[in-house]
Amino acid sequence: MVSAARRLLMRRQGPWLFEGEESFPALGGLRCCVQIGDFDEIGRTLVIDGTVQLSEVIDPVYTTSLVFPAALLAPSRRRWLIVGGGDGAAAREALRFRDTELVRLVDVSRVVIEQTQALIPSFWAGCQRDSRLEIITRDATRVMAEMVDREEQVDVLVYDLSDPSTDDITPFSESPADDLYSEAAFRAASRCLRPGGVFVAQMAELSQLQWRAHARGRRLLSRVFRHVHSYRTHIEPFGYSESWILASDHEGVGDPTREVDVDARLAELYTGDATGLYDGAWHRQLFTLPPWLRRTLSEG
Structure with a gap:
């Protein structure tokens, strides 16, 4: 069951395995509540400020949808910057691409990093011990500015953040990620990309009921990048369609459904097992939006 504010009300198995509050002096003393627990429907789950961020059941669909389109469309995957992603799942997948040499993960929450490594090891799959992974617990805005x-640049830049606070969904709370969804932050992100680099961001719900936050992010990114593409998939435990935005100045991203042979690229580049998780047909449907939604976003 999902409330009007899109917050999950699910059956938890026993007490929280971890429950704590974290303060971020670099963000003006903003605080958040971090919880980890086992749920009947979605397995072991990371919850921040009452909202599910990632669970064992959600992880395969969410994380491949976030990482694979950018990875497969980018000319190179040698260097990555993951902004957020303190649960480790995006870094895990980035490190499974054959030409990856460095993944820099920047998340302000030391608690999320440490507790997911301890309590939800499947998210990390041991990648925290990979010498190619650099973990930085700082404000990502400052890291990108530095x-x-x-003039340090990466090939793929991934925003794996909590949703920005909005008047219609979270009117009484702030998100640690709010500043990172600004035009200034998107411009800094673009300057962190090599020529041909690809940017991708998680961009909240995209549906008939909730589309304004996505449209705002798309509008801002369209001022920064030549090619901007919205995509989404239904995440059943969330009860809605999660969305992402892919952006680049690379001509190969002009049409993300035609410019790359996804199945061939996966076979060539991915060292994990994508069977049942990702293929060319799934890639194409991610970017296939209904006409009313395309019109809404173009007008939005």
Whole structure:
């Protein structure tokens, strides 16, 4: 059952395995509540401020949808920057691409990083011990600014953040990610990308009921990147269609459903087992939006 605010009301098995509050001085003392528990429907789950972020059941669909389109369309996957992603799942998948040399994960929450490693090891699958992974617990805005100053660039930049706070969904709370969904942050992200690099961001619910947050993010990204594409899939335990936005100045991202042979690229580049998780047909349907939604976003 999902409430009007799109918060899950599910059956938890026993007490929380972890429950704690974390404060972020770099974000003006903003606080958040982090919880980990076992749920009947979705397995072991990370919850932040009462909202499910990732669970054992959600992980395969959500994480491949976030990471694979950008990875398969990018000319190179040598260097990655993951903004957020403190649960480790996006880093796990990035490290499974054959040409990956460095994954820099920047998340402000040390608690999320440490507790998911301890209590939900499937999210990380041991990748925290991979020498190619660099974990930084700082404000990502500052880290990106420093990268711009150093002219340090990556091939793929992934925003794996909590949803931005909005008047219609979270009117009484702030998100640690709010500043990262601004045009200034998107411009900094673009300057952290090499020519041809690909940016992808989780961008909240995209449905007939809730589309404004996505449309706002798309509008801002369209001011920064030449090619911007919305995509989504239904995440059953969420009770709605989660969405992402892919953006790049690379001409190969002009049409994300035609510019790449997904099955051939997976066989060539991915060292894990994508069977049942991702293929060309699934990739194409992710980017296939109904006419009313395409019109809404174009007008939005």
